[in-house]
Amino acid sequence: MAVISYREALRAAMRDELKRDDKVVIMGEEVAQFNGAYKVTEGLLKEFGPKRVVDTPISEAGFIGLGIGASMLGIRPVMELMFWSFSYVAFDQIVNNAGNIRYMSGGLINCPIVIRGPGNGGTNVGATHSHTPEAILASHPGIKVVCPATPYDAKGLLKAAIRDNDPVYVMENTILYNDKGEVPDEDYIVPLGVADVKRVGTDLTIVAHGRAVITSLKAAEILEQEHGVSVEVVDLRSIRPLDEETILASVRKTHRALLVEENKPFCGVDAQVAYLIQSRAFDELDAPIHRVSSIDAPQIYCKRMEDQQLPDVNRVVREALKVLA
Amino acid sequence: MAKPAVLTHPESLKRLAGPSEYAKDPANASMSKADKIALYTKMARIRHFEQRCIRIYQQGKIGGFLHLYVGQEAVAAGTISLLGKHDHIITGYRDHGHGLMVGMGMNECMAELTGRVTGCSQGKGGSMHYFAPDKNYWGGHGIVGGQAPLGTGLAYAVKYMGLKGSCFVFMGDGAVNQGAVHEAYNLAALWDLPVVFVIENNGYSMGTSQERSTAHPGCLAKRAEGYGMAWDVINGHDVYEVRAKTAVALKRAHEESKPTVLEIFTYRYFGHSMADPDKTYRDKEEIKGYRENKDPVLLFEQELLREKVLTPELSQKINEAAMAEADKAAIFADESPDPTVADITKHIYWEEDNRGPDTTSRGTIIFE
Ligand SMILES: Cc1ncc(C[n+]2csc(CCOP(=O)(O)OP(=O)(O)O)c2C)c(N)n1
Ligand SMILES: [Mg+2]
Numbered sequence: 001m002a003v004i005s006y007r008e009a010l011r012a013a014m015r016d017e018l019k020r021d022d023k024v025v026i027m028g029e030e031v032a033q034f035n036g037a038y039k040v041t042e043g044l045l046k047e048f049g050p051k052r053v054v055d056t057p058i059s060e061a062g063f064i065g066l067g068i069g070a071s072m073l074g075i076r077p078v079m080e081l082m083f084w085s086f087s088y089v090a091f092d093q094i095v096n097n098a099g100n101i102r103y104m105s106g107g108l109i110n111c112p113i114v115i116r117g118p119g120n121g122g123t124n125v126g127a128t129h130s131h132t133p134e135a136i137l138a139s140h141p142g143i144k145v146v147c148p149a150t151p152y153d154a155k156g157l158l159k160a161a162i163r164d165n166d167p168v169y170v171m172e173n174t175i176l177y178n179d180k181g182e183v184p185d186e187d188y189i190v191p192l193g194v195a196d197v198k199r200v201g202t203d204l205t206i207v208a209h210g211r212a213v214i215t216s217l218k219a220a221e222i223l224e225q226e227h228g229v230s231v232e233v234v235d236l237r238s239i240r241p242l243d244e245e246t247i248l249a250s251v252r253k254t255h256r257a258l259l260v261e262e263n264k265p266f267c268g269v270d271a272q273v274a275y276l277i278q279s280r281a282f283d284e285l286d287a288p289i290h291r292v293s294s295i296d297a298p299q300i301y302c303k304r305m306e307d308q309q310l311p312d313v314n315r316v317v318r319e320a321l322k323v324l325a
Numbered sequence: 326m327a328k329p330a331v332l333t334h335p336e337s338l339k340r341l342a343g344p345s346e347y348a349k350d351p352a353n354a355s356m357s358k359a360d361k362i363a364l365y366t367k368m369a370r371i372r373h374f375e376q377r378c379i380r381i382y383q384q385g386k387i388g389g390f391l392h393l394y395v396g397q398e399a400v401a402a403g404t405i406s407l408l409g410k411h412d413h414i415i416t417g418y419r420d421h422g423h424g425l426m427v428g429m430g431m432n433e434c435m436a437e438l439t440g441r442v443t444g445c446s447q448g449k450g451g452s453m454h455y456f457a458p459d460k461n462y463w464g465g466h467g468i469v470g471g472q473a474p475l476g477t478g479l480a481y482a483v484k485y486m487g488l489k490g491s492c493f494v495f496m497g498d499g500a501v502n503q504g505a506v507h508e509a510y511n512l513a514a515l516w517d518l519p520v521v522f523v524i525e526n527n528g529y530s531m532g533t534s535q536e537r538s539t540a541h542p543g544c545l546a547k548r549a550e551g552y553g554m555a556w557d558v559i560n561g562h563d564v565y566e567v568r569a570k571t572a573v574a575l576k577r578a579h580e581e582s583k584p585t586v587l588e589i590f591t592y593r594y595f596g597h598s599m600a601d602p603d604k605t606y607r608d609k610e611e612i613k614g615y616r617e618n619k620d621p622v623l624l625f626e627q628e629l630l631r632e633k634v635l636t637p638e639l640s641q642k643i644n645e646a647a648m649a650e651a652d653k654a655a656i657f658a659d660e661s662p663d664p665t666v667a668d669i670t671k672h673i674y675w676e677e678d679n680r681g682p683d684t685t686s687r688g689t690i691i692f693e
Contacts, residue, residue, distance in 0.1 A: 034532035034606065057502035057538040058469045058530055089468065089505065124389035124440075126451040128467035265692045296692045297670045301451030302440030303388050304663050 001184050007177040009151035010040050010116070013158035014078060016187065018048050021076060024162060027054045027067060028080030028117075037082045038118065038177055060086050064115065065093035068167075071113040072101065078162060084119030084171055085131040098167040099142035114161045119147075119171035120211060121262060121299045122310050130299035130306075132262055134171050134209075135269045138240040144168040144192055145239040149213035151181035153237055156190030164192060173211045193241030197250065201232035204320055205250040207273055208260040209236040212311055216260050219316035227317075229324060239269055247273060248281050255286040256323050260311055265293040290323045292316050345628055350569035352407065361634045362643075364406050364564065368398045368622045370647045371422045374431055377651035378421070378438060382599050386659070387438045391452050394422035396594040399621035400525050401426045403567025404493055404589075407575055411483055411490025413461045415476040417497060418453035419525075419593075420465040427460040431654035441661035448664045449672065470496060470503025473522070477509040480520040484582055491519040491578035499530020499538055501545050510586070514552040519578035521571070522549075524588040525561070531597045532606040546588035554584050561591035562619040565628070592619065 004012070017024045030037045032045040032055040045053040056063040060081065067077035081087055087094055098111045121130035138145040144166055148154040154172065161168035190196075198213060199220050208216040213235040220231035234250050236242065251257050257277055259270035274289045295309040347353060356364070375393045382391050394401070397419070405414060405426040416423050424434055429445060437444025438452050445455055455465035463479060466472040476494030483490040500506060501524060513520045524545050528535050541548060549556035555577060559570045567589060574585035592615040596603035629635035670677075670691050676684045677691060 030532055033537075037531070055533060055537065057533075058499045059502045059504065061504045062502075086468065089471070089503065124451070126389065126454050126467060127449075128453070128471075129390075295666070295669050297673050298449075300449050300664065300669050301389070301437075301446070301454070302448035302664050304440065305448070305666065305669055308666050309669055 001182045003180050004151055004183050005177065006148075006151045006154050006172070006179045006181070007038065007040050009155035009181075009183050010158055010172065011042065011044070012183065013155045013162070014041065014044060015047070017078070017159060017162040018044070018052055021162075023074060024076045024078060025052055025054065025070070026078050026080070027056055027063060029056055029058055029082050031055060031080050036080070038174060040177070041080065060090040061093055064090040065097060067113050067115075068093055068098045068111055071111045072109050076112050076114070076162060078114045078116060081115060081117035083129050084117055084133050085129050087115070087133060088131070094169075095137070095140055095143070099140045102166070103142055110165045111167045112165045113167050114158070114170060115167070116158065116161075116170035117172060118174040120173040120175060121294065122175055122211070122306060124301065124303040124306060126301040127298035132171070134239050135263055135267060137169055138269070139267070142167070144241065145171065146192060146237060147171045147210040147239060148237060149176065149210055149235055151179065151183050153190050153196070153235070155183050156188055157192070157237060160189040160192055163189065168192065171210065176211055176214070179214070190237065192238045193243055194238065195243035195246040196235045196237055197232060197246065198235045199231065199233040201230040201254065203230045203254055204256045204258060204324055205232045205234060205247075205254045206258045206260055206316070206320070207234045207236065207247055207270070209239060209269065210262060212260045212262050215311055215313055216316055218313045219320060222313065222317050223320055227321065229320070231320065236269070242272070244276055244280070247276060251277050251281045252284045255284055257285070257289045258292065258316070258320050258323050259289060260292045260316055262310055263293055264296050265291065266296065268293050287323050290319050292319045344631060345563050345565040347563065347565040347569040348628065348632070350565065350572075352568045352572035353565045358634050361629055361632075362639070364402060365625055365629055365635065365640075366643050366647070367406070367426060368402045368564070368625060369644050370431070370650065371398045371401070371425050372622050373644065373647040373651045374425060374434065374654070375421060377648075377655055378435075379595075379599070381435070381439065381655055381658070387452070389451055390418070391438070391599040392419040392597065393593070393595045393599070394419055396615065396621070397525060397527060397561070397591045398422055399564040399567050399625065400523070400561045400589050400591050401495075403561075403564040404523060404571045407568060407571055408461075408493070409490070411488040412575070413463060413476070413479045413483065413490065413492040414495070415463040415472045415479065415492065416465065416495035417469065417472060417500065418465070418467050419497070420453065420455045423495065424455045424457060424462060424465070427457055427462040429455070429457050429460065429462070431650050432657040435651075435654035435658040436661045439658045440663065441658055442664040442668065443657070443661040447668070447672075470500040470506045472496065473500070473503070473506040473509035474512075477513050477518055477520050480513065480518040480578075481516065484519060489579050491521060491575060493521045493523055495523045495525060497530060498524060498526040498528065498535045498545060499533065501548065502539060510549065510552045510554065513584035514554045517582050518584055519582045520584040521574045521578055522584065522586045524586065525591055526588050527591050527593045529593070529597070529606065531601065534606065544588055546586045549586035554586055556586040556588070559587060559589045561589035562621045562624060564621060564625050591621075
């Protein structure tokens with residue numbers, strides 16, 4: 001197994017799928033000649049040529065809508081958004097068109113489109129560029145959303161997304177692009193809707209997704225070393241479909257839950273997870289569920305304050321100790 | 326209406342010889358010696374501010390994105406120097422030059438870049454999100470093209486209030502392909518709004534040359550014809566030409582309440598942002614050609630030396646003062662405090678910041 005970066009894992013997934021299926025097309029701003037704003041698509045133009053790897057103008061509503069239309073006729077576009085924040089100018093296409101067409105046609109039309117790109121804060125670029133739209137998009141039936149936290153999951157989830165016959169929105173994280181991990185060379189997928197227990201424990205369940213998983217794993221280590229607590233970390237990986245059983249199984253074992261996400265708290269992903277736990281495992285809980293999310297404000301620019309706005313290891317440890325008290 | 330004088334790169338690389346043919350245009354002839362020196366000073370201040378920013382970014386004190394205006398100074402300077410009390414300005418994320426032109430201080434601008442509470446947006450907006458509404462400057466917008474409808478709305482408000490004014494909407498050559506821009510064009514033309522859309526055509530949107538991004542009938546401004554709008558193209562290396570042609574559009578806005586699209590040819594010397602290594606999509610020679618032959622600050626300096634408005638000594642003094650001002654701003658930014666954690670949840674809602682017996686809503690509005 002090779003050790004590669006999250007960025008390389010995403011690229012490997014696209015390479016594999018470009019080779020496997022000639023209907024796969026990569027499209028987006030700066031993805032071809034410039035090799036990607038974040039170099040995720042580096043080398044793909046050279047290898048697959050301009051028919052398969054296409055630069056677009058700065059017209060998200062136009063090119064994303066075009067991708068959705070092409071997918072209706074069987075093309076499998078993998079569209080890059082330079083930031084998920086820019087999806088907002090294409091919201092109608094992404095939500096109204098991609099999310100509703102199958103339903104409104106009574107199942108006659110499919111939209112096998114993938115839209116991918118970074119959807120994270122923490123990079124000191126201010127409010128307009130720091131949105132984390134997984135919760136708002138996943139709240140629309142018809143849409144699937146995944147948030148890989150590791151190179152292995154990034155490759156496996158993206159490949160699964162490309163083969164999926166529904167719109168799948170893959171939210172990456174620029175801060176994770178250089179993270180390295182073991183990734184098989186051979187073909188594999190991570191099925192959508194399967195969570196992963198990233199750390200086994202007995203005293204507390206932390207449920208997280210995206211970079212919050214990495215933060216939670218670090219916090220779990222500190223909780224173990226400094227406080228002698230055994231923490232289980234459940235990585236959702238997929239927001240919709242949601243692996244309810246893995247979450248419940250963990251809570252039934254530890255009897256305590258802390259939910260960590262980088263979203264703002266109101267109607268965040270964890271609001272749904274908290275509802276799930278109390279509705280199906282209420283009697284199993286020994287303490288109220290706690291959450292750690294971003295401080296509820298548009299993303300602040302000041303780097304020092306943005307680091308405080310996002311969930312950090314200290315805040316997760318502090319909140320975990322409250323659940324354990 | 327002007328013919329599309331398409332300025333291709335080789336053509337525009339020729340050095341301008343002799344005085345600007347727009348020196349005697351009323352918009353420029355009407356300027357006093359002091360006005361001209363003030364205009365030159367402002368251009369030099371933008372140049373030195375931006376160059377100081379590079380160092381601060383390299384020291385790691387500015388993070389995120391930093392889009393520099395170096396090379397494009399004559400666009401903001403030429404247009405904004407014409408504006409009056411009821412004329413408004415809005416632009417994209419390459420917004421420092423416009424900020425300094427409307428009269429923002431270097432201190433507040435620099436402190437914003439390093440995220441300090443003394444910054445123009447109290448460290449909340451950053452490089453892409455400068456604002457100075459007291460100076461009719463409505464930002465600083467990070468989303469490409471997002472400012473076009475807003476600026477059209479500012480012009481609508483000016484007209485609604487019966488004022489003789491306008492709104493200048495600045496955007497890049499890549500922004501013209503955003504749907505919002507076209508919707509704004511249509512509204513401005515349909516409702517006769519006093520908007521001047523200024524396309525700062527620097528030839529590239531990130532690593533994409535203008536030819537690779539845009540279908541157009543000879544030049545970007547000509548798209549205005551599809552909406553029945555007036556348009557013009559301008560050599561943005563000559564601040565006199567910018568002023569002369571912008572004055573016509575401004576008059577159209579003031580006298581007839583009609584929109585105009587201006588395409589101003591310009592060039593950025595540095596990468597798209599400091600994060601762009603700028604190694605793949607354009608030649609070093611091309612950049613050198615612009616720097617040596619078309620530099621808007623140098624060309625204006627030469628113009629003013631020829632006119633004997635400037636002397637070499639005065640010019641040196643102006644540039645040294647601008648550098649010193651930028652140095653001071655850097656120190657101010659260094660010594661200023663950060664916002665606090667409590668500041669993060671301020672300025673979200675007017676109501677939350679002004680809670681009292683007569684505010685209208687109840688209930689939780691900011692969540693734990
Ligand atoms: C809607 C949206 N899409 C993409 C981006 C990313 N982006 C920022 S600037 C830029 C290039 C814009 O080029 P241009 O309009 O020519 O302006 P310039 O940078 O040359 O001043 C891109 C693609 C963005 N900020 N907003
Ligand atoms: Mg440009």
